[in-house]
Amino acid sequence: MKRSTLLIVGLVAVLLIAAVVFLFSGRQRAEGGAPSKEAAAQPRPALTVTVARPESTELTVTLAANGNVAAWQEASIGSESNGLRLAEVRVNVGDVVKKGQVLATFSAETVQADVAQARASLAEARATAADAAANAARARTLQQTGALSQQQINQYQTAEQTAKARVQAAEAVLAAQQVRGRNTQVLAPDDGIISSRTATVGSVVGAGTELFRLIRQGRLEWRAEVTSAELGRVAVGTPAMVTSASGAQVKGRVRSIAPTVDPQTRAALVYVDLPALQQNTAIKAGMFARGEFQLGRTAALTVPQAAVVPRDGFNYLLLLQPDSRVAQLKVETGRRVGDRLEITSQLPEDARIVVQGAGFLNDGDLVRVVEPPIASSASSASSASPASSASAGPARAAAAEPSVK
Template sequence: MGAIIVAAVIVVVLAWEVPDAHAQEAKTPVAGQASLTVVVGSLQPATFPIRVSANGNIMAWQEASIGTEANGLRLTDVKVNVGDTVRRGQQLATFAADTVEAELAQSRAAAAEADVALAEATANAERARLLQASGALSAQQIHQYLSAEHTARARLDAARAVEKTQRLRVAQTRIAAPDDGVISARSATVGAVLPAGQELFRLIRGGRLEWRAEVAATDLSRLKPGQKVRVTPNGGDAIEGRLRMLAPVIDIQTRNGMVYVDLPPSNTARAGMFARGEFEIGASEVMTLPQSAVQLREGFSYVMRVGPDSRVIQTKVAPGRRSGDRVQIISGLDKDDRVVVSGAAFLGDGDLVLVTDGPKKAARPAASPSASQRLTLTSSRGTQ
């Protein structure tokens, strides 16, 4: 009997509580709901490096053209290829030397014959000088002996000059590297008969590369030889170079000046590659925001400024330099303005937001008594 009474009491209590709850909800006015919970921030000072940006090409510091001086000789051997590293004096190619060596032997024989003739003429001239005072020889004969000596000496000099020329031709049949470096081009083909002056190889002297970039004339005054330069080739890692020289003239068409930057040895840089670079010329303190706070819309930069009523106002700003995840704000904001730094991409002008200074753990609400707990409570009350 007691259990029936307790059940009846519970039904009555629940019947009275539910209508009251619905009535309370009906009386509570519906407030505006926040679109998003956001993190806000403001302009913060930061030290940014002052850089001058430029574009240009990576080129060989100096490129040597290696050709043939021998005329009409056949190329018999090529010892190097493109990309090979060579040393000064290293043999690169060889021409057939049979004909030239034969001519050298002939010129040596001619020089030896001229040497013998000079010795005979010198002896005759010496006897003529000794007999000149005695009158045994006429003045004409003495003059002939002396002239023959001079002629023989001249012929010996000519024969020796021909011999030297032939030795040079023999040496020219062996093509050697004029300096240390890397072979950048090759046109030599075994079996080809080449004229004098034909290019066989091109050599990057010392394997040295440089970055040649165009810089606006207004920025040239801030650059000085010796400054560090960060050069980034397309598809490669950044390289730290050093400014070697500024061009003495400005291009009258582009109003740009050429700068030359020495580059260290690198596995990614190649002659002919395009590269971007930045010259570090100092540092300055600027006002910045996180990059996530600045949104690019319709070609302009905007931030979402939070007003006093927690509604966002789309505000146009002028961004400047960037460093890491910070961006300089030149104009458009005051120092005390609050700006959405997280979630700005999902907001529109006039949206209501719930502002937080950072991610926080939400407090867990107290658990309401369950139906079984209310039943136990009512039962205990009925027992009492």
């Protein structure tokens, strides 16, 4: 009897403890200790994102064009003497020269001999002229006495005039030979840079043979081709930024505009002055270059480039709604400055645009908004580029759609 009583008492105690535990756990569930059915039915955010508002700023209006870089003016330097041997060449391609500098010299022995001969002929002519003048003077003194006939007197006077003419001719010959002597030195006609050299020591060249080419004053110009439809937007003095094939950029200014348009291409040449060749080693004559004419500044609405999502050949923005869901909006884009892109479409006044994570969202997705970290946003902005974002956007969206769903 005692053993059965103890068993009954123990069983009752276990049942009481189980009842207390059951009541306590039920009260915790009623007070919210465990998730309710309503809480379990709430949708979970698809992604954590950052948002930003569109900013109004001023952007530069530009006009793109292509063209060739050429010398402003090229001087052809040749020989003025005929049949002389080239004795010395003092400059080479790329040398900077000054006006009047000696570029090359010819052998002067032949010219010096011709000058000496001309001087001797002039001395002989002057002596003959002096004798003729003395004879004419004596004849004029005897004119009144009748010792000489009028015919003889006229002959003496004619001989005097002929002798004077021969002196003048001899002086002209001497001057011509002296010019030939000076032409044995080839001089630079202007300041500039030697761009071509055909002069060879020891060669005998004829008059007019080109020996050097000179880029006058070292000036270059960009000859941009602008269509007739856009030609009216460019004026003399418009600044331009020229970019070479290597990526080097040079600032220039429009000097003149061609008065005619090519009937084949319907484009006109716009001449843009570039910095001096000595100061600019990235741009060379003969290069093909592209550039932009800076036509002014206009107001524009811009958004971060990461917020623009390219899909199916169009650009979209994800707008944050009051219920923390996103709405997809197709937009038109314009100019780009740094990591910001112009939006030419109309946007709501209070628009909040998803920036980080925009490429992973679909229309109607629920998101959670956080503040963007300053360091990471700055680094992402500096590393973002239009080509990479444009090409990676559709791929990221396509890769992320299954996970979003």
